[in-house]
Amino acid sequence: DKLKRGLKKTKNTITERIDQVLVSFGKIDEELFEELEEILITSDVGIETSMKIIEDLKKKVKETKTTDPKGVKKLLKEELSEILGTSNSKLNIETKPSVIIVVGVNGVGKTTSIGKIANVLKSQNKKVVLAAADTFRAAAIDQLEIWAERVGVDIIKHSEGADPGAVVYDAVQAVKSRNADVLICDTAGRLHTKKNLMEELKKIFRIIDRELPECSKETLLVLDATTGQNAISQAKTFGEAVGVTGIVLTKLDGTAKGGIVIAISSELNIPVKFIGVGEQADDLQPFNSTEFVEALFS
Numbered sequence: 001d002k003l004k005r006g007l008k009k010t011k012n013t014i015t016e017r018i019d020q021v022l023v024s025f026g027k028i029d030e031e032l033f034e035e036l037e038e039i040l041i042t043s044d045v046g047i048e049t050s051m052k053i054i055e056d057l058k059k060k061v062k063e064t065k066t067t068d069p070k071g072v073k074k075l076l077k078e079e080l081s082e083i084l085g086t087s088n089s090k091l092n093i094e095t096k097p098s099v100i101i102v103v104g105v106n107g108v109g110k111t112t113s114i115g116k117i118a119n120v121l122k123s124q125n126k127k128v129v130l131a132a133a134d135t136f137r138a139a140a141i142d143q144l145e146i147w148a149e150r151v152g153v154d155i156i157k158h159s160e161g162a163d164p165g166a167v168v169y170d171a172v173q174a175v176k177s178r179n180a181d182v183l184i185c186d187t188a189g190r191l192h193t194k195k196n197l198m199e200e201l202k203k204i205f206r207i208i209d210r211e212l213p214e215c216s217k218e219t220l221l222v223l224d225a226t227t228g229q230n231a232i233s234q235a236k237t238f239g240e241a242v243g244v245t246g247i248v249l250t251k252l253d254g255t256a257k258g259g260i261v262i263a264i265s266s267e268l269n270i271p272v273k274f275i276g277v278g279e280q281a282d283d284l285q286p287f288n289s290t291e292f293v294e295a296l297f298s
């Protein structure tokens with residue numbers, strides 16, 4: 001299926017290399033654990049998380065009195081499932097209306113993810129309004145409009161350079177008057193003017209809090225899986241500035257380093273809600289840790 005295909009590159013680096021190592025070792029020793037740790041680190045699981053996984057794996061090997069290297073694979077799979085935990089990919093959109101604010105650095109796949117999420121919600125018979133609040137780039141407004149047309153949802157936009165707060169304000173009024181279910185806000189992502197960007201985002205949040213005080217709000221941070229450990233530092237920056245309630249991890253199909261999912265889950269304490277495994281509208285999947293580990297080890 002799509003998930004398996006999307007994780008193919010990662011599977012090739014993690015699982016196939018693990019298999020090779022386990023077959024080539026006659027016994028379980030320190031060197032074997034070092035090889036496994038190296039594989040995890042090269043697939044972007046992160047140094048700390050990889051060390052923790054291997055430490056726990058050693059304990060599991062001891063407890064189960066495993067002596068055959070081939071038996072280690074099952075234990076590693078168990079350990080990865082535990083590290084990922086039980087995922088909750090459900091969006092907090094309980095109230096009508098509710099708001100999803102989508103943040104992230106330019107190029108990570110923010111617009112595409114908004115289009116895909118709008119598509120999912122539309123298919124659940126929800127009335128969606130998009131707010132084109134990345135007014136910094138004309139292309140961002142145009143692209144969001146293309147997605148709105150493709151999916152068949154409303155969009156509120158102003159011209160390039162307009163006040164993003166004004167776009168959001170208008171979008172909120174449209175949501176109210178059209179009796180819509182969900183407002184999805186695109187936002188700017190020019191990180192080189194970090195301070196201004198964070199101020200702009202905070203203003204958007206203030207307007208939404210003021211205009212829709214009682215509604216459910218979800219702040220999704222979009223991260224590009226191909227940027228590896230950079231994604232972790234972006235999550236920290238946005239998390240501190242605006243608070244993030246969920247992560248959308250895009251382009252997993254384009255990387256052999258899908259171990260970043262494991263690093264994010266264990267280091268950030270923010271749930272991964274969606275993963276992107278391709279460019280089409282149905283290539284965004286709710287993240288399920290069990291299915292993820294199964295696809296990786298199948």
Ligand code: GDP
Pocket residue numbers: 104105106107108109110111112113143189250251252253254275276277278279283
């Ligand atoms: P934005 O600048 O963050 O809004 O990024 P865009 O939404 O414009 O996406 C940048 C590029 O990444 C586009 O070419 C998208 O088609 C592509 N993209 C987004 N998500 C995925 C994904 O999950 N897989 C792949 N392969 N490409 C993606």
